[in-house]
Amino acid sequence: GENVEQHPSTLSVQEGDSAVIKCTYSDSASNYFPWYKQELGKRPQLIIDIRSNVGEKKDQRIAVTLNKTAKHFSLHITETQPEDSAVYFCAARNAGGTSYGKLTFGQGTILTVHP
Amino acid sequence: KAGVTQTPRYLIKTRGQQVTLSCSPISGHRSVSWYQQTPGQGLQFLFEYFSETQRNKGNFPGRFSGRQFSNSRSEMNVSTLELGDSALYLCASREGNEQFFGPGTRLTVL
Numbered sequence: 001g002e003n004v005e006q007h008p009s010t011l012s013v014q015e016g017d018s019a020v021i022k023c024t025y026s027d028s029a030s031n032y033f034p035w036y037k038q039e040l041g042k043r044p045q046l047i048i049d050i051r052s053n054v055g056e057k058k059d060q061r062i063a064v065t066l067n068k069t070a071k072h073f074s075l076h077i078t079e080t081q082p083e084d085s086a087v088y089f090c091a092a093r094n095a096g097g098t099s100y101g102k103l104t105f106g107q108g109t110i111l112t113v114h115p
Numbered sequence: 116k117a118g119v120t121q122t123p124r125y126l127i128k129t130r131g132q133q134v135t136l137s138c139s140p141i142s143g144h145r146s147v148s149w150y151q152q153t154p155g156q157g158l159q160f161l162f163e164y165f166s167e168t169q170r171n172k173g174n175f176p177g178r179f180s181g182r183q184f185s186n187s188r189s190e191m192n193v194s195t196l197e198l199g200d201s202a203l204y205l206c207a208s209r210e211g212n213e214q215f216f217g218p219g220t221r222l223t224v225l
Contacts, residue, residue: 105158
């Protein structure tokens with residue numbers, strides 16, 4: 001089955017700096033890659049996603065890149081703010097296969113943005 | 116549209132008991148998935164239901180089961196609870212690619 005590895009497990013940055021979180025996946029048939037942000041005591045919230053027919057997607061300060069050949073994708077947050085502090089999860093899914101809605105998640109990255 | 120809702124939000128049970136958790140998806144969403152979240156194992160897929168049929172199942176013992184009703188609401192049941200079942204149980208509803216999570220049910224097994 002699919003396996004998703006996420007690094008780093010913790011990331012500490014100063015406000016205004018950029019943060020990058022990287023994930024690798026094992027199943028070459030995976031074609032949908034969402035990122036979730038989970039604040040303490042709250043539900044995971046979808047912040048951005050990318051499909052395998054696209055190499056990069058951007059939404060304001062957040063961007064995701066995908067390298068299908070290397071089977072890795074990354075989340076980039078620019079001009080970080082203290083409210084970006086949370087746990088970030090990457091995930092992968094084979095949207096067209098028998099896994100249907102099953103998301104395989106990385107282990108999460110605790111991002112701390114210091115004022 | 117209202118988001119995904121889950122009840123109850125908190126549960127305390129003792130070993131050996133059983134528990135039923137409920138999830139109401141976003142209106143119009145027919146797919147409901149369940150995940151277990153623990154500090155050690157992260158987010159792990161339990162199962163997915165679509166139009167009242169289980170379409171996929173994760174690597175959990177048979178004590179974990181679920182069902183979906185004709186209005187897309189879903190329940191999951193855990194029988195013979197073990198201490199290790201203590202976790203946040205999240206359901207997520209989906210129509211298309213995007214999957215949206217509920218607030219979760221925090222289950223504590225004593």
